[in-house]
Amino acid sequence: MTRLTRRFILTGMLGGLAGQALAEAPMVSPRPKARPLRVATVSAAPAEDLIRAAGLGGRVGFVVADARTGLVLEASDADLPLPPASTAKIITSLYALDHLGPGHRFGTRLIATGPVSGGKVQGDLVLAGGGDPVLSTDDLGDLAAELRKAGVTGITGRFLVWGGALPYLEAIDRSQPEWLGYNPAVSGLNLNFNRVNFVWKRAGSGYEVGMDARDTRFAPQVYSARVTIADRSLPVYTYENGGKVEEWTVAKGALGKGGSRWLPVRRPDLYAGDVFQTLARAQGAPLPAPEAVGSLPAGTVIAQHGSSELRSILRGMMKYSTNMTAEAVGMAASVRSGVTSHVASGRAMSDWAKARAGVTTPRFADHSGLAGASRISAADMVRILVKLGPGGQLGGLMKEIRYKDKAGKPLSHVQVLAKTGTLNFVSALAGYVSAGGSDLAFAIFTGDIARRDAVPDSQKERPEGGKAWARRSRQMQQQLIERWAAVYGS
Structure with a gap:
């Protein structure tokens, strides 16, 4: 696991991401300069402790960055490719919008x-x-x-x-x-x-x-x-x-x-x-x-x-995570470029992401994330969220995830727009966090691949221990988001 240090946080840039993001024409107004790290005024458990306490096994990779500039604020195993599960639909949405247009019917x-x-x-x-x-x-x-x-x-x-x-x-x-x-x-x-x-x-x-x-x-x-x-x-x-x-x-x-x-x-x-x-x-x-x-x-x-228009279709796909919709719109986008098979379409979407966002790790076996063979790193997912998300108005397609504190009260000071992803012993969450005037982009990927591969066919719908594992992963995700809101919310 990457050691989280003040020096790493202050200097940790996703190789050239901030420069790429700032080179883009502003959508509304010029992006502000990267803000220095603000010292937390409330207690926030170190990310390493939160990951260790979850007891998930396997590997956990995450990145949180300034959504406007791409400046990395915190990361762990950022470059490790892991299964994205249904967060792959983020890429599929952007890919389909780029090839078909938001008004396509x-x-x-x-x-x-x-x-x-x-x-x-x-x-x-x-x-x-x-x-x-x-x-x-x-x-x-x-x-x-x-x-x-x-x-x-x-x-x-x-x-x-x-x-x-x-x-x-x-x-x-x-x-x-x-x-x-x-x-x-x-x-x-x-x-x-x-x-x-x-x-x-x-x-x-x-x-x-x-x-x-x-x-x-x-x-x-x-x-x-x-x-x-x-x-x-x-x-x-x-x-x-x-x-x-x-x-x-x-x-x-x-x-x-x-x-x-x-x-x-x-x-x-x-x-x-x-x-x-x-x-x-x-x-x-x-x-x-x-x-x-x-x-x-x-x-x-x-x-x-x-x-209905593609944008509306994608909004429903992201909300209900419909795999068939993802495969159909992803394949329709590839057909525009002469692709004739689903295997080739997954490769085409991977190549598109690499070219458009300057990333290296995407390897998609499908468009829905259902295939466990797909891979992308948390760092590259955040690069895509920062570089391509605003132009594709990705936030408007994502559903709001409402978190509650230990007393059951809504965390009103934190707004999360994200896409979840779940496979057997794989859990992912990627999107945007708004807290205290700060806008953050993040990705959290967790996968115990060996345990997933060991699940017998008879248990694949409900594997033993799978429900408890997924619950601990979701708790860890919320704890990380609360930490980031406390530390980096301005």
Whole structure:
């Protein structure tokens, strides 16, 4: 661990960061000169003691710097690359904004390959995805209504679905258990974050089960995925991709009285087509079963849905940490540069960060942070926050984290806008702190990689000791932030 000394704090600059930051054109007014360290007027435990008391094992790297100048105020293992977990979405947001623009909208279209005559499309109807990561069942319901308004009551040809706007990814991280809803497929045609709702309830000595795609106004039954009950205790779930139908089994011993759970979808194009078929039928426009196509047929757009603006999508992604959204927007940004695979897209985002912020350690295996193989140092994350965050208005995308003191009262003198990140025995927090008129940028990365790698597959959803470990890490994060507010708040 780096020894925290007054000399280090006063002279510790992130190699050239302050110079780079000051070389940028001011966004509002010229940045002030770096302030000297202010001696704390309240008691604040040394950072090393806080880390030691947390008893996390593994490694802890952190940096806190003046958010305006980049002057490093305190650091420990600053240059050690560690898994960023979902704080990687900070980089993804900036990457997507830079390549797509804050006002970018994703479009989902209905394309007719022939004219409409007598209420019927004389040819095929294509549901063509545009990479929209937040397309919902309600959106498809509205699109079905638009189809009916266009006078369509049927088709003479096929009902096709196309998801080729983005490369297909069967699962974000193949090392994760099959049934985790936050690890779905990604394609150019996505629906409900590519999750299907599994519902069960007691019925006599057995259960009634079903799959639906419920939203606020519509809750159609799903036919492209189905579940059967198996008379066993473990494993809780099994999965098989049957081609046109995704087959799940669930252990009877795990069901209890009843409930529901979102399960991941591996064929999002067929899932979206399945749901749209039901919604179109309800509008008086029956369609045949959907068929996936690899290339987009030519035709005329007869109805379309546009997503909300990218900036709004990113705000929701940062708030709820939706992995599928991160993968879709990151991949969409890379496609603009001719990238054709998710692996190459992770590399492209890494190279972009290095070039734009002058950093060296980013190595992203994905855009969401779900893959444990991704790495970045706390020093480089802070460089990015200082150099790129203000221009990308990153603070407006981050959610406020409200801390309380030991008596349960809010810490009103400290405002934290940050992104959290959690994997098994990995915890991260990065963002901005405002206290007493001072604006700080920080990153705290903690990872016990050996312990994470040792977790058996059967415990990956809830590893033994994982909850307590994460709680201690969050406590340490708060203690560090309170320390910085006390020592560096002016």
